[in-house]
Amino acid sequence: MHHLKIHSVGEIRTVGFETGTSLLEILRSNGVQVMAACGGNGTCGKCKVKVKDVGMVTSCLYFPGHDEEVFLPRSLESKVLTDQHDYTLSIELEPGDLIEKSEHPVGVAIDVGTTSIAMYFIDLNNGHTLGIAGTMNSQGQYGADVISRINYCSHKPDKLKDLQAAVLNDIRSLIQKECESHKRKLTDIVKVSVAANTTMLHMLLGEDPTAIALAPFTPKFIDAKILPASKLELGLNPAAKVHVLPSISAYVGADVVAGLAAIDPPESIKNYLFVDIGTNGEMAIVTPDKIWTCATAAGPAFEGANISCGMGAYAGAISSFSKDDVVTINDEKAIGICGSGLLEAVAYLLDNEIVSMEGNLEEDFVLVDANKSGTGDAVALTPKDIREVQLAKSAISCGIIALTEKAGLSYDEVDALFVAGGFGNYMNIESAIRIGLLPQEMKGKVIQIGNTAGAGAVLDVCSEKFAKRLNEVVKKSEHFDLADDPNFAMNFAMGMYFS
Amino acid sequence: MMEELLAKLSDCIEFGKINKVSPYPPNMKDMDGADEITKQLLDGGMSADDILQKGLVIGMEKVGVKFRENKVFVPQVLMSAKAMDAAMAHLKPIFAESSSSRKGTFIIGTVEGDLHDIGKNLVAMMVEGNGYEVIDLGVDVKAEKFIEAADAHPGAVLALSALLTTTMENMKQITKAIKEHNSAIQICIGGAPITQEFCDQIGADSYNPDPQGVVEFLNAKSA
Ligand code: B12
Ligand code: FES
Numbered sequence: 001m002h003h004l005k006i007h008s009v010g011e012i013r014t015v016g017f018e019t020g021t022s023l024l025e026i027l028r029s030n031g032v033q034v035m036a037a038c039g040g041n042g043t044c045g046k047c048k049v050k051v052k053d054v055g056m057v058t059s060c061l062y063f064p065g066h067d068e069e070v071f072l073p074r075s076l077e078s079k080v081l082t083d084q085h086d087y088t089l090s091i092e093l094e095p096g097d098l099i100e101k102s103e104h105p106v107g108v109a110i111d112v113g114t115t116s117i118a119m120y121f122i123d124l125n126n127g128h129t130l131g132i133a134g135t136m137n138s139q140g141q142y143g144a145d146v147i148s149r150i151n152y153c154s155h156k157p158d159k160l161k162d163l164q165a166a167v168l169n170d171i172r173s174l175i176q177k178e179c180e181s182h183k184r185k186l187t188d189i190v191k192v193s194v195a196a197n198t199t200m201l202h203m204l205l206g207e208d209p210t211a212i213a214l215a216p217f218t219p220k221f222i223d224a225k226i227l228p229a230s231k232l233e234l235g236l237n238p239a240a241k242v243h244v245l246p247s248i249s250a251y252v253g254a255d256v257v258a259g260l261a262a263i264d265p266p267e268s269i270k271n272y273l274f275v276d277i278g279t280n281g282e283m284a285i286v287t288p289d290k291i292w293t294c295a296t297a298a299g300p301a302f303e304g305a306n307i308s309c310g311m312g313a314y315a316g317a318i319s320s321f322s323k324d325d326v327v328t329i330n331d332e333k334a335i336g337i338c339g340s341g342l343l344e345a346v347a348y349l350l351d352n353e354i355v356s357m358e359g360n361l362e363e364d365f366v367l368v369d370a371n372k373s374g375t376g377d378a379v380a381l382t383p384k385d386i387r388e389v390q391l392a393k394s395a396i397s398c399g400i401i402a403l404t405e406k407a408g409l410s411y412d413e414v415d416a417l418f419v420a421g422g423f424g425n426y427m428n429i430e431s432a433i434r435i436g437l438l439p440q441e442m443k444g445k446v447i448q449i450g451n452t453a454g455a456g457a458v459l460d461v462c463s464e465k466f467a468k469r470l471n472e473v474v475k476k477s478e479h480f481d482l483a484d485d486p487n488f489a490m491n492f493a494m495g496m497y498f499s
Numbered sequence: 500m501m502e503e504l505l506a507k508l509s510d511c512i513e514f515g516k517i518n519k520v521s522p523y524p525p526n527m528k529d530m531d532g533a534d535e536i537t538k539q540l541l542d543g544g545m546s547a548d549d550i551l552q553k554g555l556v557i558g559m560e561k562v563g564v565k566f567r568e569n570k571v572f573v574p575q576v577l578m579s580a581k582a583m584d585a586a587m588a589h590l591k592p593i594f595a596e597s598s599s600s601r602k603g604t605f606i607i608g609t610v611e612g613d614l615h616d617i618g619k620n621l622v623a624m625m626v627e628g629n630g631y632e633v634i635d636l637g638v639d640v641k642a643e644k645f646i647e648a649a650d651a652h653p654g655a656v657l658a659l660s661a662l663l664t665t666t667m668e669n670m671k672q673i674t675k676a677i678k679e680h681n682s683a684i685q686i687c688i689g690g691a692p693i694t695q696e697f698c699d700q701i702g703a704d705s706y707n708p709d710p711q712g713v714v715e716f717l718n719a720k721s722a
Contacts, residue, residue, distance in 0.1 A: 038664070042694055147664050147665055151668075210665075214612035214613075214663075214666065358571070358574075358575070383569050387572055391573075489620070496573055496574050
């Protein structure tokens with residue numbers, strides 16, 4: 001038995017371990033969370049921690065053989081998208097009979113994202129939002145994307161329990177905090193509505209998600225569910241119910257359905273695209289009588305994974321870049337680059353012909369010098385980073401092209417392109433168009449609409465009638481698999497060029 | 500004259516010039532492409548073997564090396580592969596008739612549960628362009644199908660591609676099944692999440708991060 005001394009924010013403790021266990025495993029089994037984007041596969045490089053006298057190590061590949069000391073990166077708060085948009089549906093308050101179970105009934109709307117969780121605390125007597133809270137999804141320690149997490153628990157019920165416990169704990173502590181700060185009791189909570197992607201819903205309910213990750217991609221359930229909150233042991237009002245919103249397919253989940261149902265555009269917008277620029281790149285095109293959906297699997301480049309200096313949108317991340325102005329989150333010294341910064345940096349490199357139209361970059365491009373960075377190393381983009389951007393942006397743009405074709409429309413006939421989700425909300429649209437992530441033709445018609453999944457969950461908590469709208473979206477929708485599109489490979493390859 | 504044409508053919512492969520009407524690449528506009536030049540070489544009496552070895556293989560090797568060095572990317576390689584297809588369309592019927600000297604047989608497929616085939620297709624086309632006969636089993640391929648194909652082509656090398664962390668498990672099972680059936684069958688693996696450690700762990704014979712690597716593995720074997 002050897003000992004590992006763990007230094008994390010203002011805390012030092014020592015744990016025992018046996019040789020032959022990876023550092024990641026040791027930390028994890030002692031309840032320490034380390035982001036492991038590829039789930040410990042050794043390919044993402046995001047699980048780095050500092051080992052005394054050794055330096056930065058990839059913790060999933062590092063097997064300590066004697067007593068060691070490890071220093072963990074500072075844990076980070078996640079930002080929540082709060083603003084509701086003009087184009088969000090407004091609905092009358094009709095939360096149902098359950099409000100009689102408490103004098104001060106509260107409804108909780110939750111958007112369980114793969115990366116972060118957003119929670120909306122709603123006063124059901126008047127529909128007012130009492131508070132909004134967010135946290136990182138602590139399932140992140142088992143893998144950044146849904147596939148890595150499914151892989152972690154595939155056919156292993158005890159591992160599935162780990163994942164379920166992780167998300168339920170996140171939800172419990174958010175609820176507790178909100179109750180405290182708004183002086184409500186847990187038993188005041190009578191209704192919970194959850195929007196999330198199909199995999200997150202499976203993990204939340206403890207259903208085996210294995211089949212989602214293998215062709216032909218058949219989830220265990222996609223229908224809406226209403227279950228007693230006691231089943232999830234959230235400690236709420238004994239009569240409280242949890243509403244799980246309906247999904248469309250393995251990769252177009254309740255988060256998308258909730259988002260589509262929450263959007264209520266003006267008359268002038270008849271046909272519109274809806275795009276979530278995330279790892280799975282879910283998107284839809286809505287026409288008066290039909291909705292087409294697809295998932296483009298762009299990958300996590302815009303969330304910072306697979307990019308050498310990439311990171312999430314946390315303090316110290318470069319979030320905006322131009323020649324004489326580098327902006328970081330919280331104005332801290334740069335330690336990496338997040339998606340919005342990446343877009344602007346690549347647009348800059350293209351405008352200045354440092355990256356060619358083919359995507360060639362001759363040598364590493366330094367964004368922030370070593371002596372000015374917060375890590376002591378330069379924050380730079382590598383030629384391979386540009387390749388990752390090319391793959392991701394082409395996947396998204398090909399999805400948009402394929403959907404528009406499927407609906408038989410030209411860009412002229414598409415009245416708006418709504419970008420949803422965290423990254424979509426913070427990104428610079430001009431840069432997105434410059435690098436070809438979004439089509440040039442939609443210039444002037446792009447609308448950043450915020451967290452529509454959260455908005456949909458709020459609407460569901462507030463009104464019994466919203467369920468009908470959700471069902472209409474599901475009924476109107478037809479999913480198509482890009483793997484069946486014979487033109488996809490060629491479009492995808494050619495879409496990697498910049499113009 | 501023939502030498503010059505061969506050099507041009509090699510350029511067409513390297514730069515992805517399919518035929519005369521193809522607008523790509525812009526600086527070779529209106530020039531003959533792989534399609535026309537292969538035909539001219541055959542009409543001029545050159546053997547299919549020579550066209551393959553002294554034209555296509557030379558061009559394809561350059562593409563492979565440039566891709567490995569990150570000087571070109573997927574779209575360029577795809578165009579090169581298309582150019583090669585255009586040339587092979589003339590050569591394949593000849594190979595089918597003669598018992599001609601292709602360097603060996605390479606059987607490739609994406610493993611069960613996985614439908615990603617862009618990377619696998621690039622590997623297949625590069626290997627073919629380097630003078631091997633390629634049998635492509637497609638996507639979502641089960642162990643039995645790999646084994647059947649291997650039995651039908653004794654001495655062939657098998658190649659498995661996987662792009663999902665979840666289908667790496669299937670790759671492991673398939674490798675095991677093939678080795679149990681006949682441990683002499685050589686297995687190459689690849690795909691974005693695959694690593695050398697994984698290769699060692701599942702007992703496959705060769706891992707390569709890029710197509711040129713697998714070509715070199717095959718060349719070393721057949722040398
Ligand atoms: C294009 C793509 C698709 C296309 C596939 C089209 C097709 N016909 O292949 C579509 C949109 C259909 C698709 C669907 C899905 N995809 Co997909 N897809 C991608 C994407 C964007 C690029 C993959 C690619 O083609 N790369 C280019 C090629 C050239 O590279 P490559 O395949 O790695 O191959 C190279 C090497 O690996 C090597 N190689 C490959 N095979 C072999 C074999 C041998 C023997 C050797 C030696 C070498 C070798 O040589 C090649 C050339 O260098 C990636 C994300 C990304 N940014 O990379 C996700 C990605 C692979 N997909 C992913 C997922 C999850 C899916 C889905 C399951 C779910 C979803 N969200 O849609 C679905 C369904 C999968 C299915 N149909 O099988 C995930 C996998 C995550 C994980 N942890 O495993 C990724 C990483 C995106 C993500 N969400 O993070 N996808
Ligand atoms: S490299 Fe360790 S988790 Fe990805």
